[in-house]
Amino acid sequence: MSFPATATRGASSSWWWSNVQRTDDVAQNHRRHRKRHLYRNEARRRRRPPATRNVASSSSRGAEEGRSSDAEEDDAFSVCVLGCGPAGLTTALAIQKLVVPTKETRVVLFDKNPNAMDGNLGGGFNINGGAAVLEKLGVYDEVFSENANKLRGVLSRRCDKDRTRLFDVDVEEEVRSDFLLNAKELLVNKKSGEVMAGTVMRADLNKGLREVLNEETCEVELGCEIVSVNAESGEIELRRKDGTAETRRFDLIVGADGIDSLARKCVVKSNRSSSSSSSSKNNNNDYNNSNESDRSGRSGSTSSLEEPIYSGIKILFGVTGVDDKPEDLIRDVSEQTTAHQWFGDGAYSLVFTGGGENKKRHNLAFCSNEPLGSANSNPSWRANSLVTKEYAHNKMMKANMPADVLRICLRCERFFEIGVFFHEPLDTWSSPSGKVVLVGDAAHAMPPFLGQGANQAMQDAYVLAKCLSTFGPDIKDPNTRNEALQSYSNTRRPPTEAIMNASRFVGALETGKGPVSLFRDVAFFVAGTFGITGKIFLSGAMPRL
Ligand SMILES: Cc1cc2nc3c(=O)[nH]c(=O)nc-3n(C[C@H](O)[C@H](O)[C@H](O)COP(=O)(O)OP(=O)(O)OC[C@H]3O[C@@H](n4cnc5c(N)ncnc54)[C@H](O)[C@@H]3O)c2cc1C
Numbered sequence: 001m002s003f004p005a006t007a008t009r010g011a012s013s014s015w016w017w018s019n020v021q022r023t024d025d026v027a028q029n030h031r032r033h034r035k036r037h038l039y040r041n042e043a044r045r046r047r048r049p050p051a052t053r054n055v056a057s058s059s060s061r062g063a064e065e066g067r068s069s070d071a072e073e074d075d076a077f078s079v080c081v082l083g084c085g086p087a088g089l090t091t092a093l094a095i096q097k098l099v100v101p102t103k104e105t106r107v108v109l110f111d112k113n114p115n116a117m118d119g120n121l122g123g124g125f126n127i128n129g130g131a132a133v134l135e136k137l138g139v140y141d142e143v144f145s146e147n148a149n150k151l152r153g154v155l156s157r158r159c160d161k162d163r164t165r166l167f168d169v170d171v172e173e174e175v176r177s178d179f180l181l182n183a184k185e186l187l188v189n190k191k192s193g194e195v196m197a198g199t200v201m202r203a204d205l206n207k208g209l210r211e212v213l214n215e216e217t218c219e220v221e222l223g224c225e226i227v228s229v230n231a232e233s234g235e236i237e238l239r240r241k242d243g244t245a246e247t248r249r250f251d252l253i254v255g256a257d258g259i260d261s262l263a264r265k266c267v268v269k270s271n272r273s274s275s276s277s278s279s280s281k282n283n284n285n286d287y288n289n290s291n292e293s294d295r296s297g298r299s300g301s302t303s304s305l306e307e308p309i310y311s312g313i314k315i316l317f318g319v320t321g322v323d324d325k326p327e328d329l330i331r332d333v334s335e336q337t338t339a340h341q342w343f344g345d346g347a348y349s350l351v352f353t354g355g356g357e358n359k360k361r362h363n364l365a366f367c368s369n370e371p372l373g374s375a376n377s378n379p380s381w382r383a384n385s386l387v388t389k390e391y392a393h394n395k396m397m398k399a400n401m402p403a404d405v406l407r408i409c410l411r412c413e414r415f416f417e418i419g420v421f422f423h424e425p426l427d428t429w430s431s432p433s434g435k436v437v438l439v440g441d442a443a444h445a446m447p448p449f450l451g452q453g454a455n456q457a458m459q460d461a462y463v464l465a466k467c468l469s470t471f472g473p474d475i476k477d478p479n480t481r482n483e484a485l486q487s488y489s490n491t492r493r494p495p496t497e498a499i500m501n502a503s504r505f506v507g508a509l510e511t512g513k514g515p516v517s518l519f520r521d522v523a524f525f526v527a528g529t530f531g532i533t534g535k536i537f538l539s540g541a542m543p544r545l
Contacts, residue, residue, distance in 0.1 A: 075104070075476070076104040076105060076106050077099070077104065077105045077106070077251050077252075077475055077476050078105075078106050078108075078249075078250045078251050078252075079092075079095055079105065079106070079107045079108070079250060079251065079252045079253075079254060080107075080108050080109075080110070080236055080248065080250040080252070080253045080254065081107060081108070081109040081110070081254045081256055082110055082226050082229075082236070082253065082254065082255050082256055082257040082261075082262070082263055082442075083109075083110075083111055083255075083256035083257040083258055083440075083442070084109050084110075084111035084113075084116045084117070084206060084210070084220065084222065084256075085111075085116070085206065085256060085258060085440065085441075085454075085457070086130065086205060086206070086209070086440065086454040086457045086458055087256035087258075087439040087440025087441065087442070087454075087457035087458070087460060087461055088109055088111070088254070088256030088257075088439070088440070089109070089206060089209035089210060089213070090130075090133065090134075090137075090209060090457070090458040090461035090462065091254050091256055091439055091460075091461035091464060091465065092107045092109050092213055092218055093137055093139070093209060093212060093213055093461075094133075094137060094461045094462050094464070094465030094466075095107055095464075095465045095468065096213065096214050096217060096218060097137050097138065097465070098465040098466055098468070098469040099465055099468050099469045099475070104217075105217060106217055106218070106219075107213075107217060107218045107219070108218070108219045108220075108221070108248075108250070109218070109219070109220045109221070110221050110222075110224045110225075110226055110238060111220075111221075111222050111223075111224070112223070112224065112225035112226070113222065113223070113380050114222045114223035114241065115222075116206060116222055117203055117206045117207040117210060117222075118203055119201075119203050119204075120203070120383065120414065121202050121203040121206070121381050122201075122202040122203070122317075122319075122381030122416065123201070123202065123317050123318075123319045123354070123361075123363045123365075123381075123416065124199045124200060124201045124202065124319070124352065124353075124354025124355065124361065124363045125199065125200065125202060125205075125354070125448075125451065125453075125454050126151060126197070126198075126199050126339070126352070126451035126455075127144065127148065127197075127198060127199070127200050127205070127454065127455060127458075128151075128187060128196060128197040128198075128455055128541035129187075129452070129455040129456070129458070129459055129541055129542060129543040129544075130454055130455040130457070130458035130459070131144045131148070131196035131197070131198065132186055132187060132196055132543040132545075133458045133459055133461070133462045133543065133545070134458070135189055135190065135196065136462060136545070137462070139208075139209075139212045140189060140191075140196075141191075142208065142211070142212060143205070143208035143209055143211075143212060144196070144198065144200070144208075145192075146208065146356055147200045147201070147204040147205060147208050147355065147356050148198030148199060148200045148355075148356065149198055149199050149200075149336065149337065149353050149354055149355055149356065149360055150194075150197070150198050150337045151171055151197045151198050151199050151337060151338075151339060151352070152170070152171055152172050152197075152337040152338060153168065153169055153170050153171055153172075153337070153338040153339070154167075154168075154169040154171065154338065154339045154341065154533075154537065155167075155168050155169075155338050155339070155340050155341070156168070156340075156341040156342075156343065156524060156528070156533075157340070157341070157342055157343070158342070158343050158344075158521055159342050159343060159344040159399075159400045159401060159402055163402065164521075164525075165528075166343065166521060166524040166525050166528055167524055167525070167527060167528025167529075167533040168528065169528075169533055169534045169537050170534070171195065171197050171537065172195045172197075173534075174534040174535075174537065174538050175187045175188065175195045175197070175538065176188070176195065178538060180535075181538060181539065181542050182542075183538055183541075183542060186542060186543050187541065187542065187543070197541065199339075199352050199353065199354040199355070199363070200354060200355070201354045201355045201359075201361060202381065204355065204356070205454075223240060223241045224238050224239070224240050224241075225238065225239050225240075226238050226257070226262060227239050227262075227288055228262075228287060228288030229253060229255070229262055229263055229266040229287050229288075229436060230266075230287075230435075231266050231267070231269075231270035231287070231431035231432075231433050231435050231436045232270075232433050232435070233249060233435075234249050234250050234251060234252070234253060234433075234435040234436075235247055235248065235249045235250075236248055236249075236250070236253060237288070250435075251435075251476055251481070252434075252435060252436075252437065252468075252481065253435060253436045253437070254437055254438075254439055254464070255267065255436060255437065255438045255439070255442040255443075256438075256439050256440050256442060256457075256461075257442050258379045258440070258441045258442060258445070259308050259377050259379050259421060259423070259441045259442075259445040260308070260377065260379050261438065261441070261442035262287065262288075263436055263438055263442055264306060264423075264426075264438055264442045264443070265287050265306045266287035266431065266436055267426070267428075267429065267430060267431050267436055267437075267438055268305050268306050268426065269287050270287075270431040270432060270433065270436070271427070271428060271431065271432060274432040304424050305423075305424050305426060308377060308421035308422060308423055308445055309421060309422055309423070309424065310372050310419055310420070310421055311419075311420040311421065311422055311447050311504065311507060311508075312369060312370075312371075312508075313367055313368065313369055313370075313419075313420040313447070313507050313508075313511050314367070314368055314370050314372065314373075314375055314417065314418065314419055314420065315365050315366065315367050315416075315417075315418045315420060315448075316365070316366040316368075316387065316392055316395060316396075316415060316416075316417055316418075317363070317364070317365050317366075317415065317416040317417075317418060318363070318364040318365075318366075318392060318408070318409055318412030318414070318415045318416075319361055319362075319363055319364075319412060319413065319414050319415075320361055320362040320363075320364075320408065320411045320412050320413060321361070321411070321413045322355075322359050322360065322361060323360060330362050330407075330408060330411045331351070331353055331362050331408070335353075336353040336360065337353070338352075339351065339352040340352070340404065342401055342402055342404075342405055343510065343517070343520065343521060343524070344399050344400045344401065344517070345399075345400070345513055345514065345517045346368060346369045346370075346399070346511060346512065346513035346514075346517065347366065347367060347368040347369065347399040347401075347511060348366075348367055348510050348511060349364060349365065349366045349367070349396065349401050349405045350363075350364070350365045350367070351363070351364050351404070351405060351408055362408055362411070364405065364408050364409055364412060366392070366395065366396050366399070366401070366405075366409075367420075367449075367507070367510065367511055368395075368399065368511060369511040369512070369513060372419045375417045375418065375419040376419055377418065377419055377420075377421040377445075378416055378417065378418045378419075381416060382416070383414040383415060383416060384415055384416055384417045386417075387415040387416070387417050388415075389409070389410060389412065389415075392409050392412070392415055393406060393409050393410060396409055420447045420448065420507065421445060422445055422446050422447050422500060422503075422504060423441075423443075423444055423445045423446075423500075425444065425493065425497045425500065426438075426443070426493075428486070428489050429443045429485075429488070429489040429492070429493065430482070430485035430486070430488075430489060432482075433478065433482075434478045434479070434481040434482035434485055435478070437464065437485050437488070437489075439457060439460040439461055439464055440453075440454075440456070440457030440460055440461075441453060441457065443460060443492075443496070444456065444493075444496040444497070444500055446496070446499060446500040446503050446504075447500075447503045447504055447506075447507045448503070449503045449504075449506040449507040449510060450499060450502060450503045450506060450536075450540040451540070452499050452503065452540050452541075455541070456492075456495075456496050456499060459492070459543055459544060459545060460488075460492050460496075462545055463488055463491050463492050463545055464485075464488045466545075467484040467485070467487045467488040467491070468481070468484050468488075470484065470487075471483070471484050491544075492544075495544040499540060502536075502540070509523070
């Protein structure tokens with residue numbers, strides 16, 4: 001795989017480009033900008049008539065109908081982001097950094113999970129291209145460096161008694177010696193000179209991103225579920241845990257609501273309605289959780305476009321507690337910057353250490369080729385109470401995993417059982433109205449075998465904001481916005497589709513049974529010997545902005 005090495009820059013975008021590059025000045029500018037906003041917003045609030053939202057408790061909605069809503073009464077560019085995962089939070093940040101200087105912009109983020117930034121949320125992941133995005137947005141140090149554990153290598157072995165080495169990728173060396181993909185330019189931090197590759201705990205990344213959002217122009221509400229999205233009007237309906245409900249209207253709705261995305265269903269449906277509008281009488285572009293039965297459309301059925309598909313692979317994911325005493329080390333310090341893979345028949349496991357200097361946690365992913373059973377994609381990363389330590393240990397023992405893996409399994413304090421799902425690619429990621437657009441897993445949930453889902457999500461966010469900013473103040477005009485959204489979708493669909501396909505292939509190969517597992521071992525050994533595995537890692541990690 002090869003990819004465009006540098007970001008494209010339109011003539012009109014040169015001013016913001018230089019803005020993004022000034023990482024040293026960003027914190028200072030941010031403070032100055034915040035102050036200016038505070039005064040401007042205050043003056044505006046005084047001039048504006050009160051209560052422009054269409055706010056209604058669930059019991060009094062009817063009485064509130066007819067009241068005008070945000071986007072109608074305010075000339076600010078209003079953006080709603082559904083979901084506070086890596087995609088949603090990076091989108092809000094990128095919009096603030098790139099689009100705000102062009103125009104007054106307000107961003108509101110909602111997440112149905114009240115614990116979306118809680119320390120117990122999920123496990124860790126491997127971040128590289130996403131770190132390059134954070135560098136471009138001027139928040140690399142506070143969001144990435146402070147939370148990440150360096151990833152210097154990936155060592156893969158067989159689960160046989162000789163622990164046969166299949167390949168050994170030196171990540172630093174791979175990046176620094178690359179002359180084909182421009183890795184030295186894109187994956188080496190300009191200020192510190194370090195290679196931007198590390199493992200971060202999910203909650204830490206989310207929290208870090210939230211902390212750098214400018215609160216003057218951004219609202220974050222957790223524990224608030226979006227239950228319907230209207231692609232024509234730009235309205236969303238939300239429900240809170242306390243039973244209150246509200247309808248709000250925005251210029252743009254960004255669907256960053258993950259693999260089971262409501263916004264994705266809305267985009268698929270509105271594109272289908274639009275393409276068949278001459279023959280169809282149903283032009284209602286409202287999508288809510290209850291019209292799941294509407295499945296007709298492109299190629300006879302859109303269900304495969306709307307719904308994620310099971311890959312045939314399950315992951316049992318475990319996270320240990322923190323090593324607080326030197327004598328209590330769960331993984332040797334010398335191993336903590338290397339991810340270890342162990343390959344067996346129809347299964348493999350991956351062990352890595354995530355988190356910053358004082359709060360390292362070890363992560364274990366056991367991937368096996370098996371029926372889904374009662375598992376699902378576990379989009380909320382809820383720890384599975386049915387998966388006990390004994391269950392996990394037995395399962396890994398049966399698959400012949402080595403003592404290194406079993407020892408870590410016994411130190412895990414929480415487990416997640418995850419069915420690996422993926423999406424069929426869409427032709428476009430936005431609604432014809434230019435009101436709804438998708439980022440991250442909502443646009444392209446992919447199997448995690450190249451460790452790229454969150455990295456790609458963060459790159460989507462950056463490119464989306466960049467495309468929106470290119471059109472300056474005209475972005476409030478739906479036709480102009482449509483152009484920006486198409487440009488975003490055209491830039492990001494090809495690389496994410498390529499990684500999706502590669503990731504599906506790698507997952508099937510890595511968990512192959514019988515002769516497939518033998519073929520895998522030979523192929524990995526040969527690829528490792530000739531340095532091909534390093535290039536595969538690098539091509540996945542390279543940012544495509
Ligand atoms: C086992 C495993 C390992 C992985 N490892 C890596 C890795 O090493 N590197 C990597 O880059 N990627 C990895 N990934 C992929 C990565 O986890 C996802 O790609 C990433 O989380 C996608 O981010 P997102 O923001 O699009 O979605 P999510 O992180 O799923 O966030 C979506 C958010 O939207 C919220 N939401 C959903 N519906 C609604 C609604 N109706 N109303 C309000 N809120 C809503 C959810 O609560 C959630 O917080 C891995 C995935 C798995 C399963």
